[in-house]
Structures are given as structure tokens and as C-alpha cells.
Amino acid sequence: MSHPELWQMHFSLYPEKVRWALDYKRVPHIRHSLLPGPHAVRLIARFGQKAMPILRHEGNVLKTSAAVLDYVEQTWPELPLYPEDPDSRAQALALQKWFDDKIGPAVRRAGFYEMLPHTEYSARRIATGLPEWQQRLYVSAFPAIRAIMMLDMQINAAGAEAGCTLTQEALDFVARNSERTGYLVGDRFSVADLTAATILFPTCLPSEYPVDIPRPLPSGWEHWLERWRNHPGCEYVRRIYREHRGVSAAVGG
Ligand SMILES: N[C@@H](CCC(=O)N[C@@H](CS)C(=O)NCC(=O)O)C(=O)O
Incomplete structure (x- = not known):
């Protein structure tokens, strides 16, 4: 399985959610860190949106932190973040x-x-x-x-x-x-x-x-x-x- 790639900003709320989930589940991943301002041009051209986090993995592109966490939970179920009940x-x-x-x-x-x-x-x-x-x-x-x-x-x-x-x-x-x-x-x-x-x-x-x-x-x-x-x-x-x-x-x- 290839490593997921995360587009993120260092200092921000929602990318930190995703980093935490990936780190918690010990999923090796690649981070692309962008600066607010210049980020917009790069991301809109590539993904059609400028808000991060964006995660790409094996042809899937997830564009909000909740969607990423859901994908991470389904793909790497060990150390679950979703309650079973x-x-x-x-x-x-x-x-x-x-x-x-x-x-x-x-x-x-x-x-x-x-x-x-x-x-x-x-x-x-x-x-x-x-x-x-x-x-x-x-x-x-x-x-x-x-x-x-x-x-x-x-x-x-x-x-x-x-x-x-x-x-x-x-x-x-x-x-x-x-x-x-x-x-x-x-x-x-x-x-x-x-x-x-x-x-x-x-x-x-x-x-x-x-x-x-x-x-x-x-x-x-x-x-x-x-x-x-x-x-x-x-x-x-x-x-x-x-x-x-x-x-x-x-x-x-
Ligand atoms: N509800 C979205 C919020 C995403 C969001 O607001 N991301 C901020 C970083 S904390 C961002 O990328 N802002 C830059 C922009 O929208 O241009 C999520 O959970 O992913």
C-alpha cells in the first residue's frame, strides 16, 4: 500500500486533527506543508478547493478533516477512534x-x-x-x-x-x-x-x-x-x- 499524502498548514486546527489521527494509528504518511496566501493558487489548480486538510491515497481524495478521519478509520481500523456501540x-x-x-x-x-x-x-x-x-x-x-x-x-x-x-x-x-x-x-x-x-x-x-x-x-x-x-x-x-x-x-x- 502506498503512503497517504497530506496537504496541510503547520499551524492550524483542522490539519492537526488529521495529523493526530494518522500519528495515533501509526500510519506512515507524507506531509506537504503550504503557507496561507500562496497555498490557494496551488490547491485550487490541483484539487478545486483551497481549504486544508486534503488527503490523497490510492486514487481517493478526501477534502475535509471529518472525511479524512472517516477514511483513515475505515482503512486503518486498528486503534479505533470511533466507538463500537x-x-x-x-x-x-x-x-x-x-x-x-x-x-x-x-x-x-x-x-x-x-x-x-x-x-x-x-x-x-x-x-x-x-x-x-x-x-x-x-x-x-x-x-x-x-x-x-x-x-x-x-x-x-x-x-x-x-x-x-x-x-x-x-x-x-x-x-x-x-x-x-x-x-x-x-x-x-x-x-x-x-x-x-x-x-x-x-x-x-x-x-x-x-x-x-x-x-x-x-x-x-x-x-x-x-x-x-x-x-x-x-x-x-x-x-x-x-x-x-x-x-x-x-x-x-
Ligand atoms: N471544516 C473544514 C475546515 C477546513 C479549514 O477551515 N481549513 C483551514 C485551515 S485550519 C484552511 O485551509 N484555510 C485556508 C483557506 O481556506 O484558504 C475541515 O474540517 O476540514
Whole structure:
């Protein structure tokens, strides 16, 4: 069987879901990392869409994180991420959908609203891992890229405020619903926990999050983290990362 190929951005929510699933199941895969801005031209020409993750494997092309996780689960069933019991499975998938569709965009709007004004920091964080000359180029192009990102993701003061309210709701939810067993559905790690922890990682930057985060953090970002620092939902996110994130199974790419 050939290795699946993943088109992704280093620093982003939904590609991290897919990396986590592939790493968790120890599926060797190739990562193609793109930068926001230049990514659009390459991906639209090739796949007809610019949003990532996109996974290609043996003639199949999967274009959302949920579709990729479903494919990964069917193709590599060991270390299952879907609960066996049909009701629990439906519950876990419904939670994935809530986090994907509603909470993810809200966290991103609120978090990016604090981070993006810090040009040098944001550009370098997004371009993490690239050679220095590419990072410098990206920093100089970033004001224009940022303007497009803000339009595209509707990042503005009202969106940030609504985003904070939903982030709080999601952190309250995971704290409350993991209280009994430590997990959101049943008593073991599932797609629901993987999705919740990924979508909420920007609230507490768990140390197992596998992408370098340049320090010191700019003041807007410190302010955002401070807001959530003692929330019990962050303890859940850190624990899920600590106990289940595992290490990269990526090869080449
Ligand atoms: N619901 C989609 C969301 C995908 C998404 O928003 N991806 C972002 C990265 S976190 C992206 O690629 N943004 C760049 C763009 O849309 O141009 C999924 O689960 O895959």
C-alpha cells in the first residue's frame, strides 16, 4: 500500500486533527506543508478547493478533516477512534461536527483577532519550520496576506467577541462532560476527544502540540491565554494531548 499524502498548514486546527489521527494509528504518511496566501493558487489548480486538510491515497481524495478521519478509520481500523456501540458512535460524530462547524471557526476568529496584528510574530509563527529567507519574505508580504485572511475568516471585533463566548461554552462543555470518565463519550479516547482537544488547543498551547511556537508571545496572545489559564476545560485539553497525542508518523515530504 502506498503512503497517504497530506496537504496541510503547520499551524492550524483542522490539519492537526488529521495529523493526530494518522500519528495515533501509526500510519506512515507524507506531509506537504503550504503557507496561507500562496497555498490557494496551488490547491485550487490541483484539487478545486483551497481549504486544508486534503488527503490523497490510492486514487481517493478526501477534502475535509471529518472525511479524512472517516477514511483513515475505515482503512486503518486498528486503534479505533470511533466507538463500537452505534449510539456512542453517533454521539461522538455529532460532537465532532459541532466542534468542526461551530467551535473551530469561533476559536480561530477570536484567537487570530488577538494574534494577527503582531505582524512579525504572526508571520513567523505561520511560517514556522521554513528557511529563514522564506520567513523574511513572508513577513514582508504578511500585511497583504493578513488583510485577505481577515476578510476570508470574518475576523473583526464583533466576531472575536462572539468567538470568545463560544470558546468559553466549549471549554465549559468539555470540563463538564469529561468529569465522570475523563472522556466525552463512554470511557475511552475517541474522535470526539481528538477533535475537541485539537479545536481548543489554542486556548492553552499544550506542550505536546507538535509545532514549534516562537517565544516570547506577543501581548495580545498572552492576554488571550491569560483569559483561559485556570479554566478546567484547559486541563482536559492538556491531559488529552499528554496522554494521547503520540509522535509523528510522517515520512519524507
Ligand atoms: N471544516 C473544514 C475546515 C477546513 C479549514 O477551515 N481549513 C483551514 C485551515 S485550519 C484552511 O485551509 N484555510 C485556508 C483557506 O481556506 O484558504 C475541515 O474540517 O476540514
